[in-house]
Amino acid sequence: MGSQDVLTDTTKLASYSMVLQVLFRVLTFGLNAFTLRYxxxxxxxxxxxxxxxxxxxxxxxxxxxxxxxxxxxxxxxxxxxxxxxxxxxxxxxxxxxxxxxxxxxxxxxxxxxxxxxxxxxxxxxxxxxxxxxxxxxxxxxxxxxxxxxxxxxxxxxxxxxxxxxxxxxxxxxxxxxxxxxxxxxxxxxxxxxxxxxxxxxxxxxxxxxxxxxxxxxxxxxxFLPQYSAxxxxxxxxxxxxxxxxxxxxxLKQILTEGERYVMTFLNVLSFGDQGVYDIVNNLGSLVARFIFLPIEESFYVFFAKVLERGKDVGCQRKEDVSTATEVLASLLKLVTLIGLTITAFGYAYSQLALDIYGGSMLSAGSGPSLLRCYCLYVLLLAINGVTECFTFATMSKDQVDRYNYVMLGLSLSFLAFSYYMTGWLGSVGFILANCFSMGLRIAHSVLYIRRYYRGSPYRPLTGLLLSPAVVSALGVSAAVTAFSEVSLCCDRGWVPRLGHVAVGVVCLSVTLGAAVFSETKLTHFIRSQFLSRPPKKKA
Structure with a gap:
């Protein structure tokens, strides 16, 4: 199977997985909202x-x-x-x-x-x-x-x-x-x-x-194990x-579920506070679960199939390296755009989202601050998912062994930092500790990718840079929606709330329009790989 065929099947797998994750999260949120009342x-x-x-x-x-x-x-x-x-x-x-x-x-x-x-x-x-x-x-x-x-x-x-x-x-x-x-x-x-x-x-x-x-x-x-002499x-x-x-x-499990281990083993929050934190955490990870996770899982398969583990760029087929590089750059740009959009709009709409979902139990107190911090974490989570996806698919065994020591240091620093930050800032400290840990993981993966492509003409990390038009649109949208929240939300009745939502829809439309017209390569990648129906293969 050629690299283009693998890419077609992989993007189809990612698209199907996204639909599955959307269904999963919708059902889970509906179930949580229902069970909270019983x-x-x-x-x-x-x-x-x-x-x-x-x-x-x-x-x-x-x-x-x-x-x-x-x-x-x-x-x-x-x-x-x-x-x-x-x-x-x-x-x-x-x-x-x-x-x-x-x-x-x-x-x-x-x-x-x-x-x-x-x-x-x-x-x-x-x-x-x-x-x-x-x-x-x-x-x-x-x-x-x-x-x-x-x-x-x-x-x-x-x-x-x-x-x-x-x-x-x-x-x-x-x-x-x-x-x-x-x-x-x-x-x-x-x-x-x-x-x-x-x-x-x-x-x-x-x-x-x-x-x-x-x-x-x-x-x-x-499918069963079979012994052969x-x-x-x-x-x-x-x-x-x-x-x-x-x-x-x-070690990765400690980093992934670190805040739950701290809550479980160190008893820094009561069971009730853990329940509220988990609900807010699930709401904040909505996009990460149904978009970023399927992309990471599916494109790990793509990179693992197209590029041979442990070999330098010069030892790989040129066609495969070119395809993999183009995909990596496009994925980085896609998740960066989604993550920055969530960060820009999440600040102004966190309190409204919590109030609609769980009422004053979630929207009062530290809930909005927790969700706002989580929006920043989603951006880091998105970038880390793609960079580690490529890194783990191409690392040699010796590099994997060396990375274990890096993971050990990250795990220990995360646990210590989260315990300290939780004592200082409460549940918000968990999110800030995650941001710190995720930033270090991104830095390691970015350095690995730079070394991997050293001496070659490929520069996939340019996918992390968005066009000036998109960055400007995001900045203006963040300022406008923040002012709209102060003026229209969230204790002024449903009519002002709808006005706040309308402002967000307009700003989001402008941002997406800027992305479509200024990020032409990304637009083509999404249309060709995620939105188009692949041709049927001949038997």
């Missing part, structure tokens, strides 16, 4: 912070390193070795689930059973659901590697909608169950997700589409790379 914010804090942290930690530590290893492009990739390596996620997940489950039950502060009943049931259910999800990992890796774009959307949509429906039903009928409601919904979600992958491949194997994509497996039993059970080159990435993923 269950306490303390239960929301336990579920969305502590139990979700247990689940995400088990899943991330068990599979992240194996995913990145198995998706790396190699000229002599052996799928039998890849499948057997990815199955190691299951026993590893069981070990992490047992260990962390014990910590969550015996080491951490146990909530008052009168206020939050069935805490032990919640811990067991979320740990078990993580292991169930890992059973689908071999199917996920094969699907992602062969760009089966519909499978992920269908599987996760089915599981997601089912979880939301069950949660709403149980909250209405048995609100006194508390954590049991969310435990049942979580186990159902991961079970349906794993089942959907199994059912899909049962019908996919042997089909004309499988032949067209040169799928390496022919029957379902080939004629070859090693594992490819030890892959194992060593996975170990290096595992050490890195452990």
């Amino acid at each position: 269950v306490s914010k303390e239960i929301i804090g336990i579920v969305n912070v502590r139990l979700t942290l247990l689940y995400s930690t088990v899943v991330f530590l068990a599979r992240e390193a194996f995913r990145r290893t198995c998706l790396s492009h190699g000229p002599r990739q052996n799928w039998r070795h890849t499948i057997q390596l990815i199955w190691l996620t299951v026993p590893l997940g069981i070990c992490w689930s047992l260990l962390l489950g014990w910590v969550w039950l015996r080491v951490l502060e146990v909530p008052d059973p009168e206020v939050i009943p069935h805490y032990g049931t919640g811990v067991l259910a979320f740990g078990f659901s993580a292991v169930v999800e890992l059973l689908a990992e071999p199917f996920w890796v094969l699907a992602q590697s062969h760009l089966l774009v519909r499978l992920k959307v269908l599987a996760e949509s089915l599981a997601m909608i089912s979880r939301c429906c069950v949660t709403v039903l149980l909250v209405l009928v048995y609100p006194q169950w508390g954590l049991v409601i969310f435990s049942v919904a979580q186990v159902l979600y991961t079970s349906l997700l794993a089942l959907a992958y199994v059912v899909y491949f049962a019908g996919f194997l042997g089909s004309p589409e499988a032949e067209t994509k040169s799928f390496p497996l022919r029957k379902m039993t080939e 004629s070859q090693n059970f594992l490819d030890w080159t892959q194992v060593r790379l996975a170990w290096s990435l595992f050490k890195q993923s452990f």
Whole structure:
């Protein structure tokens, strides 16, 4: 498959993933808004912070390193070795689930059973659901590697909608169950997700589409580990790379979920405050979840397939390097534009968004300040996602090992800085600590990309620079909407609020118009890769 074909399939995968993330976030926000009216914010804090942290930690530590290893492009990739390596996620997940489950039950502060009943049931259910999800990992890796774009959307949509429906039903009928409601919904979600992958491949194997994509497996039993006396059970080159990435993923998890670890282990916020923080955090990460994360996941596959890991630019095919460079520059410009737009408009519309979503419980106090700071963090998050996506896809094993020491320093500094900032500024300190950490990660990735392209005519980092027309439009929009907020929002009734929204719509239209007419390369990239329908491939 040529680099242009890979790019076409990758952008299609990213587009489908964005739609999936939009659906996921809309359902999640609707579910949070609904459950806030039936269950306490303390239960929301336990579920969305502590139990979700247990689940995400088990899943991330068990599979992240194996995913990145198995998706790396190699000229002599052996799928039998890849499948057997990815199955190691299951026993590893069981070990992490047992260990962390014990910590969550015996080491951490146990909530008052009168206020939050069935805490032990919640811990067991979320740990078990993580292991169930890992059973689908071999199917996920094969699907992602062969760009089966519909499978992920269908599987996760089915599981997601089912979880939301069950949660709403149980909250209405048995609100006194508390954590049991969310435990049942979580186990159902991961079970349906794993089942959907199994059912899909049962019908996919042997089909004309499988032949067209040169799928390496022919029957379902080939998804299982198989011992052969004629070859090693594992490819030890892959194992060593996975170990290096595992050490890195452990540290990356601390950076990704650092504020939740601080809240969980250091008790800097009450369970109720954790619930409010998590709701505001989810609202602030809306765009990051449904745009930036799919771009990062999908284009990691693209860079890993087009560029060979550990080789300099001069040792790669010129056509592949040119395509990858153009894509990297366009992605950087796209996410920078989106991030700056969110930062410019987020200041004036944070309080209104919180008031509409959760009422005075969210819009009063530190909620608006928290969301405004998060808008700046979204910009840094966007740039870091793309730069690290390229960096991790092209690093050699030795470079990955060296980067682990960088991640260790970042992790320790983040934890210390977040603890200090939280004691000083409250929950806003978490966001500022994240901004500090993300800025350091961006600096490292930018230096790596500069070194990677040193001596070549390619300059993909120019994608971080927007045209003067766009920068001017963003600056004027930020000033106008800030004045509009003071004049029209947010305690002056609905008519002035609508006027404030209208001002934002006009300013946003002007900004987008400036981007369309001044960023012609970016406009062409979006139209050709995300908005156009790819031609059907001939069988």
